[in-house]
Amino acid sequence: MQMTAQHREGVTIIYPKGKITIGMGDVALRDAVQEALNAGATKILINLKDVSTADSSGIGEMVAAYTTVTNRGGALKLCELPNKVTDVLQITQLITVFDVFESEDEAIGSF
Amino acid sequence: MTVPQPQVHVAIASRFENIELVQVAIEASLDILELDEKTAHRIGLAVREGVANAIKHGNREDPDKRVEVDCILARDQVIVRIEDEGDGFDPTDLPDPLRAENLLKPTGRGIFFMNEFMDEIDYTFGSDGGTIVTMKKTIAPSFKEVATREEE
Numbered sequence: 001m002q003m004t005a006q007h008r009e010g011v012t013i014i015y016p017k018g019k020i021t022i023g024m025g026d027v028a029l030r031d032a033v034q035e036a037l038n039a040g041a042t043k044i045l046i047n048l049k050d051v052s053t054a055d056s057s058g059i060g061e062m063v064a065a066y067t068t069v070t071n072r073g074g075a076l077k078l079c080e081l082p083n084k085v086t087d088v089l090q091i092t093q094l095i096t097v098f099d100v101f102e103s104e105d106e107a108i109g110s111f
Numbered sequence: 112m113t114v115p116q117p118q119v120h121v122a123i124a125s126r127f128e129n130i131e132l133v134q135v136a137i138e139a140s141l142d143i144l145e146l147d148e149k150t151a152h153r154i155g156l157a158v159r160e161g162v163a164n165a166i167k168h169g170n171r172e173d174p175d176k177r178v179e180v181d182c183i184l185a186r187d188q189v190i191v192r193i194e195d196e197g198d199g200f201d202p203t204d205l206p207d208p209l210r211a212e213n214l215l216k217p218t219g220r221g222i223f224f225m226n227e228f229m230d231e232i233d234y235t236f237g238s239d240g241g242t243i244v245t246m247k248k249t250i251a252p253s254f255k256e257v258a259t260r261e262e263e
Contacts, residue, residue, distance in 0.1 A: 021130070021159065022127050022130065022159075022163045022167075023126075023127025023128060023130075024127070024128070053152065053155075053156065055156055055159050055160060055163070055221075055224070056160055056163075056218075056220035056221040056223070056224050057163070057221075059220060060216075060217035060218050060220065061217065063215055063216070063217050064217040066215070067215055067217075083148075083149070084148075084149075084152050087149065087152070087153075088156070088224070091224075091227050092208060092209070092220060092223070093209055093214065094214070097214060097215065
């Protein structure tokens, strides 16, 4: 799991690459969101275009990130979901919880 | 004459990074069946969750304890058997992750995924410890197999 980030128009965009799964990508995602929060970010976008799969721990980490950011008065949104990630978010009904966008530009404009 | 069914066996120490080894072996074996991408991914995720549970809740992450995985590829069914050396648990005593009060909980979706992605799940608890989870998924015969049968 590789994790990079960049800033655009006041939004911190996190780019996970690979699998968000137990003991691996889930921890990396948690650290990346925490790092963004520590740096003062309140608008966080996770661009999932390069994520190949997410298991229950990975999905759980996205939920934890969402509640942490929201509880601090910020917003966390998702964009460019691969079909495999959309599938698990639909089954868990979390697709109704997250703000999900097809494109990064659309997501940034929504904050 | 009985045609032998393709079968894969993987044994790992109870470390999360070893789940990757299991997934590579299972996904490679599923390639034989030429499943659609969504079905193959769902079976792969169910196996991941089963092995993760065996490591975490079964063997309590004790690397000296093993998890053994068998995958049998039948003509119309995938059967996956996951065995740990733990104390067992009650699979019926789990909260529903779709209930409003559980939706934002970060944990509690592993067995839910297994139930959603597979058709049948059976738990067997050994008298001396250890849990065996057997998951079954009915699949459509591959295009290649149908074509072969039609030629016959």
